[in-house]
Amino acid sequence: SQKIEQNSEALNIQEGKTATLTCNYTNYSPAYLQWYRQDPGRGPVFLLLIRENEKEKRKERLKVTFDTTLKQSLFHITASQPADSATYLCALKYSSASKIIFGSGTRLSIRP
Amino acid sequence: DAMVIQNPRYQVTQFGKPVTLSCSQTLNHNVMYWYQQKSSQAPKLLFHYYDKDFNNEADTPDNFQSRRPNTSFCFLDIRSPGLGDAAMYLCATRPTGGSGTDTQYFGPGTRLTVL
Numbered sequence: 001s002q003k004i005e006q007n008s009e010a011l012n013i014q015e016g017k018t019a020t021l022t023c024n025y026t027n028y029s030p031a032y033l034q035w036y037r038q039d040p041g042r043g044p045v046f047l048l049l050i051r052e053n054e055k056e057k058r059k060e061r062l063k064v065t066f067d068t069t070l071k072q073s074l075f076h077i078t079a080s081q082p083a084d085s086a087t088y089l090c091a092l093k094y095s096s097a098s099k100i101i102f103g104s105g106t107r108l109s110i111r112p
Numbered sequence: 113d114a115m116v117i118q119n120p121r122y123q124v125t126q127f128g129k130p131v132t133l134s135c136s137q138t139l140n141h142n143v144m145y146w147y148q149q150k151s152s153q154a155p156k157l158l159f160h161y162y163d164k165d166f167n168n169e170a171d172t173p174d175n176f177q178s179r180r181p182n183t184s185f186c187f188l189d190i191r192s193p194g195l196g197d198a199a200m201y202l203c204a205t206r207p208t209g210g211s212g213t214d215t216q217y218f219g220p221g222t223r224l225t226v227l
Binding site for chain 1: 116118152153154155157160167200204214215216217218219220221
């Protein structure tokens with residue numbers, strides 16, 4: 001079965017630096033990959049989607065890359081701020097499936 | 113504002129006492145999902161509706177049931193909650209037409225405690 005791996009360790013970054021989060025998957029590549037933000041005690045909020053044939057997507061301070069050779073997506077937050085502190089979930093959708101599969105997330109802390 | 117609403121936000125029940133969680137949406141989306149999320153774990157899909165068509169995940173326990181009486185509302189019934197059912201329950205919706213059909217819109221969740 002497909003497996004998604006995100007850094008289980010929390011990531012602590014100094015304000016103003018670029019935060020980079022990793023999502024690795026096994027087996028075949030998904031049709032697309034999404035990143036969600038989840039704050040404590042709240043539901044996930046969609047941030048970005050990148051498709052199998054895309055290398056990079058940007059939205060304001062956010063950037064997502066998708067490398068089907070490495071079976072990896074990287075999620076970058078540039079000029080990080082304490083308000084960016086949250087858990088970030090990676091989710092994959094396969095063409096053959098009707099659902100998306102979530103990773104367990106990486107907790108990001110931005111210190112002032 | 114269009115949104116996904118879950119009630120209650122916090123639910124405490126006793127071991128074995130049936131409980132119902134509710135979800136409503138003003139987005140008019142065709143698809144609705146129920147997820148279970150335990151601490152520091154990935155959201156786990158329990159079931160979803162495509163309009164009235166119910167789709168149960170193979171590993172969802174029989175203890176969990178769902179109802180969708182109309183487009184706007186969806187309920188999660190836990191017939192006999194066990195201690196292992198304590199979790200955050202997330203409702204999500206997704207449109208099937210127009211742009212954004214790949215995006216799920218989540219409610220704030222209901223935190224279930226089983227005593």
